[in-house]
Amino acid sequence: xxxxxxxxxxxxxxxxxxxxxxxxxxxxxxxxxxxxxxxxxxxxxxxxxxxxxxxxxxxxxxxxxxxxxxxxxxxxxxxxxxxxxxxxxxxxxxxxxxxxxxxxxxxxxxxxxxxxxxxxxxxxxxxxxxxxxxxxxxxxxxxxxxxxxxxxxxxxxxxxxxxxxxxxxxxxxxxxxxxxxxxxxxxxxxxxxxxxxxxxxxxxxxxxxxx
Amino acid sequence: xxxxxxxxxxxxxxxxxxxxxxxxxxxxxxxxxxxxxxxxxxxxxxxxxxxxxxxxxxxxxxxxxxxxxxxxxxxxxxxxxxxxxxxxxxxxxxxxxxxxxxxxxxxxxxxxxxxxxxxxxxxxxxxxxxxxxxxxxxxxxxxxxxxxxxxxxxxxxxxxxxxxxxxxxxxxxxxxxxxxxxxxxxxxxxxxxxxxxxxxxxxxxxxxxxx
Amino acid sequence: xxxxxxxxxxxxxxxxxxxxxxxxxxxxxxxxxxxxxxxxxxxxxxxxxxxxxxxxxxxxxxxxxxxxxxxxxxxxxxxxxxxxxxxxxxxxxxxxxxxxxxxxxxxxxxxxxxxxxxxxxxxxxxxxxxxxxxxxxxxxxxxxxxxxxxxxxxxxxxxxxxxxxxxxxxxxxxxxxxxxxxxxxxxxxxxxxxxxxxxxxxxxxxxxxxx
Amino acid sequence: xxxxxxxxxxxxxxxxxxxxxxxxxxxxxxxxxxxxxxxxxxxxxxxxxxxxxxxxxxxxxxxxxxxxxxxxxxxxxxxxxxxxxxxxxxxxxxxxxxxxxxxxxxxxxxxxxxxxxxxxxxxxxxxxxxxxxxxxxxxxxxxxxxxxxxxxxxxxxxxxxxxxxxxxxxxxxxxxxxxxxxxxxxxxxxxxxxxxxxxxxxxxxxxxxxx
DNA sequence: CATGAATGAGGTTTCATTCAT
DNA sequence: TATGAATGAAACCTCATTCAT
Numbered sequence: 108x109x110x111x112x113x114x115x116x117x118x119x120x121x122x123x124x125x126x127x128x129x130x131x132x133x134x135x136x137x138x139x140x141x142x143x144x145x146x147x148x149x150x151x152x153x154x155x156x157x158x159x160x161x162x163x164x165x166x167x168x169x170x171x172x173x174x175x176x177x178x179x180x181x182x183x184x185x186x187x188x189x190x191x192x193x194x195x196x197x198x199x200x201x202x203x204x205x206x207x208x209x210x211x212x213x214x215x216x217x218x219x220x221x222x223x224x225x226x227x228x229x230x231x232x233x234x235x236x237x238x239x240x241x242x243x244x245x246x247x248x249x250x251x252x253x254x255x256x257x258x259x260x261x262x263x264x265x266x267x268x269x270x271x272x273x274x275x276x277x278x279x280x281x282x283x284x285x286x287x288x289x290x291x292x293x294x295x296x297x298x299x300x301x302x303x304x305x306x307x308x309x310x311x312x313x314x315x316x317x318x
Numbered sequence: 319x320x321x322x323x324x325x326x327x328x329x330x331x332x333x334x335x336x337x338x339x340x341x342x343x344x345x346x347x348x349x350x351x352x353x354x355x356x357x358x359x360x361x362x363x364x365x366x367x368x369x370x371x372x373x374x375x376x377x378x379x380x381x382x383x384x385x386x387x388x389x390x391x392x393x394x395x396x397x398x399x400x401x402x403x404x405x406x407x408x409x410x411x412x413x414x415x416x417x418x419x420x421x422x423x424x425x426x427x428x429x430x431x432x433x434x435x436x437x438x439x440x441x442x443x444x445x446x447x448x449x450x451x452x453x454x455x456x457x458x459x460x461x462x463x464x465x466x467x468x469x470x471x472x473x474x475x476x477x478x479x480x481x482x483x484x485x486x487x488x489x490x491x492x493x494x495x496x497x498x499x500x501x502x503x504x505x506x507x508x509x510x511x512x513x514x515x516x517x518x519x520x521x522x523x524x525x526x527x528x529x
Numbered sequence: 530x531x532x533x534x535x536x537x538x539x540x541x542x543x544x545x546x547x548x549x550x551x552x553x554x555x556x557x558x559x560x561x562x563x564x565x566x567x568x569x570x571x572x573x574x575x576x577x578x579x580x581x582x583x584x585x586x587x588x589x590x591x592x593x594x595x596x597x598x599x600x601x602x603x604x605x606x607x608x609x610x611x612x613x614x615x616x617x618x619x620x621x622x623x624x625x626x627x628x629x630x631x632x633x634x635x636x637x638x639x640x641x642x643x644x645x646x647x648x649x650x651x652x653x654x655x656x657x658x659x660x661x662x663x664x665x666x667x668x669x670x671x672x673x674x675x676x677x678x679x680x681x682x683x684x685x686x687x688x689x690x691x692x693x694x695x696x697x698x699x700x701x702x703x704x705x706x707x708x709x710x711x712x713x714x715x716x717x718x719x720x721x722x723x724x725x726x727x728x729x730x731x732x733x734x735x736x737x738x739x740x
Numbered sequence: 741x742x743x744x745x746x747x748x749x750x751x752x753x754x755x756x757x758x759x760x761x762x763x764x765x766x767x768x769x770x771x772x773x774x775x776x777x778x779x780x781x782x783x784x785x786x787x788x789x790x791x792x793x794x795x796x797x798x799x800x801x802x803x804x805x806x807x808x809x810x811x812x813x814x815x816x817x818x819x820x821x822x823x824x825x826x827x828x829x830x831x832x833x834x835x836x837x838x839x840x841x842x843x844x845x846x847x848x849x850x851x852x853x854x855x856x857x858x859x860x861x862x863x864x865x866x867x868x869x870x871x872x873x874x875x876x877x878x879x880x881x882x883x884x885x886x887x888x889x890x891x892x893x894x895x896x897x898x899x900x901x902x903x904x905x906x907x908x909x910x911x912x913x914x915x916x917x918x919x920x921x922x923x924x925x926x927x928x929x930x931x932x933x934x935x936x937x938x939x940x941x942x943x944x945x946x947x948x949x950x951x
Numbered sequence: 952c953a954t955g956a957a958t959g960a961g962g963t964t965t966c967a968t969t970c971a972t
Numbered sequence: 973t974a975t976g977a978a979t980g981a982a983a984c985c986t987c988a989t990t991c992a993t
Contacts, residue, residue: 274517805964
């Protein structure tokens with residue numbers, strides 16, 4: 108599956124002026140809205156522009172093509188999550204395992220849940236977009252942060268840190284995605300961090316090697 | 319997002335003659351192939367027919383539209399996985415927790431991994447298709463089987479079985495998906511069942527209430 | 530608008546054997562039925578064959594193509610009407626104008642109304658078919674019969690017989706078509722011959738020249 | 741035979757700019773042309789667009805589908821005729837029967853004949869289109885106008901006005917259609933109003949009841 | 952003779968993208 | 973810079989017709 112050249116996906120111009128900023132935000136928001144109300148298959152540039160209150164021409168002033176738009180929206184979302192995870196991981200270096208898990212899981216769920224609609228809308232977009240690379244990159248970022256954090260745990264040591272971090276990361280993502288895509292009740296969503304913590308902590312403790 | 323009427327997704331006719339059977343199989347296989355080589359966005363009915371060595375018309379004799387074809391392919395895959403999970407769950411009723419986890423995780427990973435290409439190809443297809451309902455249904459099926467199994471564990475008891483089964487199920491799915499989509503090495507894939515077992519067992523033991 | 534060669538529209542073989550006769554009848558009947566229930570645009574050879582309880586292949590044994598089938602159905606209907614009109618006209622040669630009109634109008638309405646569904650179904654078919662020639666031919670046949678009849682009227686004489694016959698013929702056809710296509714009530718249909726008679730007789734009397 | 745939802749047949753956007761207006765007119769004209777030169781069965785959206793000198797995409801900017809285009813063309817034609825009839829009928833309220841007939845018949849024939857090609861082209865289109873409703877509606881409009889007019893005749897009175905108006909209307913339409921579809925000579929066409937007048941007036945006088 | 956699976960040209964429609972205004 | 977009409981490649985799908993069984 109050929110990847111589009113990285114250049115083709117970059118936004119066309121940085122919104123320097125205020126007016127531009129407003130326009131770009133409107134387009135972003137409209138993209139999410141259309142994704143949610145019409146589904147990824149029915150997301151068209153015209154519809155996005157319409158919902159954003161601008162003309163298609165204007166949309167194309169900011170994004171060279173549809174992929175670039177979706178890429179940008181997905182990117183922003185994933186970046187936010189990654190930043191949250193990185194921050195939480197950095198903040199708990201040298202802490203105990205349970206504190207690490209609580210912090211990272213909390214940050215992850217919070218970031219994903221802050222705008223439930225956005226997260227939900229974007230799950231479906233990945234395949235519209237040749238986004239493997241982007242998703243992989245963010246995955247690596249998360250695992251790196253988690254790896255680095257786990258290496259400093261005050262009460263545990265791990266053999267295959269890369270694999271452990273991979274599992275940790277994917278273990279958070281799985282149930283979160285299942286809940287968001289499944290339209291989970293807010294009751295369930297509230298229970299998520301606790302159970303995710305239990306899931307990850309149980310795993311890490313089992314995999315920890317005696318120091 | 320409106321769901322298409324169930325009727326619109328049903329295959330058009332069952333292959334009675336030998337010739338038909340061969341054709342339908344070729345179409346199925348071609349769908350997977352195209353999905354893998356061209357990606358879901360570039361999967362067109364013409365391309366599938368071409369790859370299957372039949373004409374478009376023939377494809378449409380068996381599937382009323384593109385969605386129905388994708389639906390059928392996805393359905394077969396998900397059904398296989400669900401059956402594997404159900405069989406494993408049924409077989410370990412009344413066993414100990416560790417045996418249950420090992421059985422179910424093993425069955426799940428095996429079913430998903432048996433045809434790595436198929437599984438990988440289908441992750442992307444869900445959004446091309448208004449398949450939420452199908453995915454949800456299979457999810458419920460898995461959780462029901464797991465619930466029923468866990469209720470008979472000889473060495474554990476659970477408070478909120480529904481939620482526990484949800485987490486169990488999604489915890490298996492998350493890392494499996496991550497590996498398949500990420501193009502994990504066979505080394506990693508081999509390690510998957512063990513770590514998935516650890517992940518789920520650790521969680522279940524933490525969540526078990528004293529009998 | 531190019532006319533198909535006359536040869537291409539001829540039925541392929543005459544049904545000599547009983548079995549064939551039954552099949553052809555079934556196909557005829559099915560054509561009418563499909564026309565009525567699905568409309569001319571959705572009439573497909575497959576659907577006709579299905580409704581007739583035979584395979585498409587069989588249909589093509591009797592008609593070389595779809596047009597030929599429709600042509601045959603239309604032809605039979607128009608021929609029946611033309612025969613009725615001709616018979617009535619012949620039978621009233623030398624009669625008085627009022628008798629002529631009553632006879633022809635009665636025969637026409639009866640022929641068209643005998644199988645309301647058939648008549649109604651076939652109005653729409655003419656344009657699916659390059660049938661101008663057929664329709665024109667039958668029109669000429671009717672006008673010729675009417676012309677010949679009017680020429681012998683015992684109580685009237687006409688200047689431009691061709692035009693008079695044209696008007697007579699079309700004046701019968703207009704309201705009849707309007708009623709059939711408009712789904713007129715049976716009350717209206719019952720009133721039709723009387724009013725048609727009045728219409729045509731009034732006209733003829735006005736157009737008759739003093740002997 | 742299911743009627744398409746009225747919405748599906750509505751034009752997509754009104755031409756605001758000059759450029760649009762020109763485009764829409766070209767499409768309209770091209771539709772008539774293709775209808776005449778290729779026949780209704782060979783009228784394709786591509787061909788219409790081509791003839792109009794625009795791209796298919798442009799055609800679809802103004803009409804959501806082929807039916808809507810044909811519907812619009814038919815509608816405009818029928819509306820013109822109906823307006824002519826209504827105007828003539830209104831103008832002769834309280835006149836004598838002969839004046840009424842002359843006025844209405846004249847208006848009708850003139851409206852139908854003004855653009856012979858258009859009228860001729862559209863007869864065949866009705867069946868390509870699920871247009872029964874439209875045709876019926878216009879029929880009702882004509883009959884209503886005629887009814888209202890006849891009710892005020894200074895020299896006649898009628899029992900069943902609805903039926904009389906129906907016959908009047910259909911009696912005008914029949915021969916007119918026959919001539920246009922039959923490719924009548926201009927000599928015949930010139931004779932049409934006179935004979936139509938004779939036809940209708942003869943009928944009405946016969947059906948009038950003594951005041 | 953009958954069957955019905957297969958064919959594929961051709962029709963309809965969409966939508967990302969451009970560019971004259 | 974913004975607009976939105978126009979473009980046309982490309983997708984989906986139908987259905988008349990053939991021919992191996």
